[in-house]
Amino acid sequence: MSGVGTGVVVTGRSGELSASDRIDTTVAHPARRYNYLLGGKDNFAADRESGDALAAAMPTIRLAAVENRMFLQRTVRFLAQQGVRQFLDIGTGIPTADNTHEVAQAINPSSRVVYVDNDPIVLAHARALLSSTPEGRTAYLDADLREPEAIIAHPDLRATLDLTQPVALMLVAILHFIRDDEDPKGILRRLVGALPAGSYVVASHVTWEYMPPEVTAKLEANNRDGRFRARTTEQFADLLDGWELVDPGIVSVARWRADDVPPPRPSVQAVSFNGAVARVVR
Incomplete structure (x- = not known):
């Protein structure tokens, strides 16, 4: 499926099933489960069952999801204020309030954003929800982070972003779905x-280093397919090695430049999400 609206490009995978035909409602999907944890309605029984199982093991998981979303919004706002006008948001998730393009274009209406996700539910919502200012442009690619070359070479990305000018690569709550054997560092x-x-x-990543063993054991029990890979602060730092960390470095998503967020702020243990922004230097 593909189409063009005012300032919006939505591109599906050529020759593949339509978005609705690709949806398997019997299997939990990370994007739909995340939508459920955020209080959204675009999810199915399998997603809710999976989310409830995680919440039983980690009662603060909904708080963590909300804090991670706020981290995304703060980082986009910060970078837009620094003059960044282009964003490549991979692992978009189901659109909700204050998406990347809305935050960026509120600061500079000419901002351009390319969203990337492989969940057909996200694709089904993209045309209706990912609108753009007349001055800017927003595109959506149905693609997978594990195929970075296909993302970068995609003609709609090239038509939307100028890769000779700075781009903010947004990898919020997605790297922990890339196993070690899939070479997350190489993909980055x-x-x-x-x-x-x-x-x-811009990246955020789940860490279990602050949790007691009995909690992590329950969370691992819910990771039946081995798709999820929590990483320590040190392991997360290794993924970002070689780039210049922006102050305050790698911290809890709840504490990244959150001085203007009303107290009380949740503890690092309650959120168990690290976040960072790094500048690319050559």
């Missing part, structure tokens, strides 16, 4: 390698 480097100096990497 292939993506960043296509971006010019002065670009940024």
